[in-house]
Amino acid sequence: xxxxxxxxxxxxxxxxxxxxxxxxxxxxxxxxxxxxxxxxxxxxxxxxxxxxxxxxxxxxxxxxxxxxxxxxxxxxxxxxxxxxxxxxxxxxxxxxxxxxxxxxxxxxxxxx
Amino acid sequence: xxxxxxxxxxxxxxxxxxxxxxxxxxxxxxxxxxxxxxxxxxxxxxxxxxxxxxxxxxxxxxxxxxxxxxxxxxxxxxxxxxxxxxxxxxxxxxxxxxxxxxxxxxxxxxx
Numbered sequence: 001x002x003x004x005x006x007x008x009x010x011x012x013x014x015x016x017x018x019x020x021x022x023x024x025x026x027x028x029x030x031x032x033x034x035x036x037x038x039x040x041x042x043x044x045x046x047x048x049x050x051x052x053x054x055x056x057x058x059x060x061x062x063x064x065x066x067x068x069x070x071x072x073x074x075x076x077x078x079x080x081x082x083x084x085x086x087x088x089x090x091x092x093x094x095x096x097x098x099x100x101x102x103x104x105x106x107x108x109x110x111x112x
Numbered sequence: 113x114x115x116x117x118x119x120x121x122x123x124x125x126x127x128x129x130x131x132x133x134x135x136x137x138x139x140x141x142x143x144x145x146x147x148x149x150x151x152x153x154x155x156x157x158x159x160x161x162x163x164x165x166x167x168x169x170x171x172x173x174x175x176x177x178x179x180x181x182x183x184x185x186x187x188x189x190x191x192x193x194x195x196x197x198x199x200x201x202x203x204x205x206x207x208x209x210x211x212x213x214x215x216x217x218x219x220x221x222x223x
Contacts, residue, residue, distance in 0.1 A: 004154070036212075043116070043202050043214025044155070089154055097210035098143050099170065102154035 003027045006090060006103035013110055019077040021106050023090030026071065030092040033066055034100065035075050038087045047088070048075070049097075080110045115139060116215035118203050124221045125193050133188045133218045135203030141213070143206045144186040145170075146178060148199040149217070155202065161186055193222045 003026045013019045021035075031052040036044035050057040050064045050073075057064050063076045073090055087107050091100040119134045137144065142163045147155040147170075157170030161180040175197060177189045186205075190197055203215045 002153070006154075041216065043204070043216050044212075045214070046211045091155075096143070096206075098145050098204070098206045098212055099157055099160060100155075100212070101171070102147075102156070104152050104154045 002104075004090060004092060004101050004103045006106050008106050009104070010107040010109070013080050013108065015082060015110055015112050016079045019075075019080045019084065019108055019110070021075040021077075021088050021090075021108070023073040023075075023103050024071060025073070025092060027092075027094070027101075028068075028071065029094045030101075032093050032097060033064070033073050034091045034093075034097070035062075035064060036089045036091060036102075038089065038105070044089060077108075080108075082110050082112065084108060085110045115213055116203055116205060118201075118215035118218050120218060121216070122219040124223065127194055127222055128192050131190045131193055131220070133190075133201055133203075133220070135186045135188070135215060136184050137186075137203075137205045137213075138184065139205060139207060139213065140183060141205035141207040142183070144180065145204045145206075145212070146176070146186070146188045147202045147204065147214075148172065149202060150199050158188065158201075190220075193220075195222045198222045 034049040035047040038044040065074045087105045089105045090103040145160045146158040159178040161167045201218045204212045
């Protein structure tokens, strides 16, 4: 039974527009939440994180939002760029940042 | 800067054979991890090691074993491969910041 769900397997967005990726979870004990980005034939790379004591964290074009009551995590990318085309995984943990539970991933395609 | 090196990059293996996936890091990170990535399931933790000489089980450890004889190396062994172990395997390490650094993956096909 998957505790972390990304219900949208793919997302297509125009360059310059906003990309919104969503992630839902069931375990209320998760206390660190992360987003990873993955290009084909490469390993995932860390993008941005948020702890359970916050509801928003920004890093340049990337903003992560956490709604603990709804058990919902989202990632906003503004503005979207062609280089953002990748698979995005949400991940979370009750323990260390290394022992993560991942969602299934969302393939983002940014079109010109 | 190499970071995490995994070998082999890709391998086709007959069911029942033994296979070891190699992982070496040059960042002197204490913690290392093995994940497998399957379509529709994301990445799942197989085994981990918080420091040299210690290992622990992750979410899907059955059929796999690991060892951590030193800081740099963390091999993953499939004692008798089965088709359900067909996957892409990622080794990762983390240091004091907690951030995971992943290798480029090993694609394993078990026939």
